[in-house]
Amino acid sequence: MTPPCQRCGYAHSLYGSTSAIGRFSSLAPLYRADYDGSPLRATRAQAHADMCDHYATKENPS
Ligand SMILES: [Zn+2]
Structure with a gap:
Protein backbone atom coordinates (compact mmCIF):
# COMPACT_ATOMS: atom_id res chain seq x y z
CA MET A 1 0.00 0.00 0.00
CA THR A 2 1.25 3.43 -0.91
CA PRO A 3 -0.09 6.19 1.33
CA PRO A 4 -1.56 9.17 -0.50
CA SER A 38 5.92 13.74 -19.89
CA PRO A 39 9.50 14.99 -20.22
CA LEU A 40 12.54 12.75 -20.12
CA ARG A 41 14.55 13.05 -16.93
CA ALA A 42 18.00 11.93 -15.87
CA THR A 43 16.76 10.44 -12.63
CA ARG A 44 13.73 8.47 -11.59
CA ALA A 45 13.16 10.88 -8.73
CA GLN A 46 12.72 13.75 -11.18
CA ALA A 47 10.27 11.74 -13.26
CA HIS A 48 8.40 10.92 -10.10
CA ALA A 49 8.17 14.62 -9.29
CA ASP A 50 6.74 15.17 -12.78
CA MET A 51 4.08 12.58 -12.06
CA CYS A 52 3.28 14.43 -8.86
CA ASP A 53 3.05 17.74 -10.74
CA HIS A 54 0.80 16.09 -13.31
CA TYR A 55 -1.59 14.91 -10.62
CA ALA A 56 -1.41 18.14 -8.67
CA THR A 57 -2.25 20.28 -11.70
CA LYS A 58 -4.91 18.06 -13.23
CA GLU A 59 -8.13 20.02 -13.33
CA ASN A 60 -10.53 17.15 -13.83
CA PRO A 61 -9.26 13.98 -12.18
CA SER A 62 -11.05 10.92 -13.43
ZN1 LIG B 1 2.30 13.49 -5.43
Missing part, protein backbone atom coordinates in the same frame (compact mmCIF):
# COMPACT_ATOMS: atom_id res chain seq x y z
CA CYS A 5 1.04 11.73 -1.45
CA GLN A 6 0.99 14.71 0.85
CA ARG A 7 1.63 17.03 -2.05
CA CYS A 8 -0.93 15.98 -4.68
CA GLY A 9 -3.23 13.67 -2.74
CA TYR A 10 -2.76 10.71 -5.06
CA ALA A 11 -1.13 7.42 -4.11
CA HIS A 12 1.71 7.18 -6.58
CA SER A 13 4.79 5.12 -5.95
CA LEU A 14 8.28 5.82 -7.22
CA TYR A 15 8.42 2.67 -9.32
CA GLY A 16 4.76 2.43 -10.24
CA SER A 17 4.47 5.80 -11.94
CA THR A 18 7.75 6.08 -13.83
CA SER A 19 9.35 4.21 -16.72
CA ALA A 20 13.04 3.75 -17.49
CA ILE A 21 14.03 4.48 -21.09
CA GLY A 22 17.09 2.85 -22.58
CA ARG A 23 17.77 0.70 -19.58
CA PHE A 24 19.40 -2.00 -21.68
CA SER A 25 21.49 0.19 -23.89
CA SER A 26 25.04 1.32 -23.23
CA LEU A 27 23.77 4.82 -22.61
CA ALA A 28 22.69 6.01 -19.23
CA PRO A 29 18.99 5.37 -18.78
CA LEU A 30 16.47 8.16 -18.82
CA TYR A 31 13.22 8.21 -16.97
CA ARG A 32 9.81 9.61 -17.63
CA ALA A 33 6.53 9.77 -15.78
CA ASP A 34 3.73 7.57 -17.10
CA TYR A 35 1.55 10.17 -18.74
CA ASP A 36 1.31 11.56 -22.26
CA GLY A 37 3.80 14.29 -22.96
Whole structure:
Protein backbone atom coordinates (compact mmCIF):
# COMPACT_ATOMS: atom_id res chain seq x y z
CA MET A 1 0.00 0.00 0.00
CA THR A 2 1.25 3.43 -0.91
CA PRO A 3 -0.09 6.19 1.33
CA PRO A 4 -1.56 9.17 -0.50
CA CYS A 5 1.04 11.73 -1.45
CA GLN A 6 0.99 14.71 0.85
CA ARG A 7 1.63 17.03 -2.05
CA CYS A 8 -0.93 15.98 -4.68
CA GLY A 9 -3.23 13.67 -2.74
CA TYR A 10 -2.76 10.71 -5.06
CA ALA A 11 -1.13 7.42 -4.11
CA HIS A 12 1.71 7.18 -6.58
CA SER A 13 4.79 5.12 -5.95
CA LEU A 14 8.28 5.82 -7.22
CA TYR A 15 8.42 2.67 -9.32
CA GLY A 16 4.76 2.43 -10.24
CA SER A 17 4.47 5.80 -11.94
CA THR A 18 7.75 6.08 -13.83
CA SER A 19 9.35 4.21 -16.72
CA ALA A 20 13.04 3.75 -17.49
CA ILE A 21 14.03 4.48 -21.09
CA GLY A 22 17.09 2.85 -22.58
CA ARG A 23 17.77 0.70 -19.58
CA PHE A 24 19.40 -2.00 -21.68
CA SER A 25 21.49 0.19 -23.89
CA SER A 26 25.04 1.32 -23.23
CA LEU A 27 23.77 4.82 -22.61
CA ALA A 28 22.69 6.01 -19.23
CA PRO A 29 18.99 5.37 -18.78
CA LEU A 30 16.47 8.16 -18.82
CA TYR A 31 13.22 8.21 -16.97
CA ARG A 32 9.81 9.61 -17.63
CA ALA A 33 6.53 9.77 -15.78
CA ASP A 34 3.73 7.57 -17.10
CA TYR A 35 1.55 10.17 -18.74
CA ASP A 36 1.31 11.56 -22.26
CA GLY A 37 3.80 14.29 -22.96
CA SER A 38 5.92 13.74 -19.89
CA PRO A 39 9.50 14.99 -20.22
CA LEU A 40 12.54 12.75 -20.12
CA ARG A 41 14.55 13.05 -16.93
CA ALA A 42 18.00 11.93 -15.87
CA THR A 43 16.76 10.44 -12.63
CA ARG A 44 13.73 8.47 -11.59
CA ALA A 45 13.16 10.88 -8.73
CA GLN A 46 12.72 13.75 -11.18
CA ALA A 47 10.27 11.74 -13.26
CA HIS A 48 8.40 10.92 -10.10
CA ALA A 49 8.17 14.62 -9.29
CA ASP A 50 6.74 15.17 -12.78
CA MET A 51 4.08 12.58 -12.06
CA CYS A 52 3.28 14.43 -8.86
CA ASP A 53 3.05 17.74 -10.74
CA HIS A 54 0.80 16.09 -13.31
CA TYR A 55 -1.59 14.91 -10.62
CA ALA A 56 -1.41 18.14 -8.67
CA THR A 57 -2.25 20.28 -11.70
CA LYS A 58 -4.91 18.06 -13.23
CA GLU A 59 -8.13 20.02 -13.33
CA ASN A 60 -10.53 17.15 -13.83
CA PRO A 61 -9.26 13.98 -12.18
CA SER A 62 -11.05 10.92 -13.43
ZN1 LIG B 1 2.30 13.49 -5.43
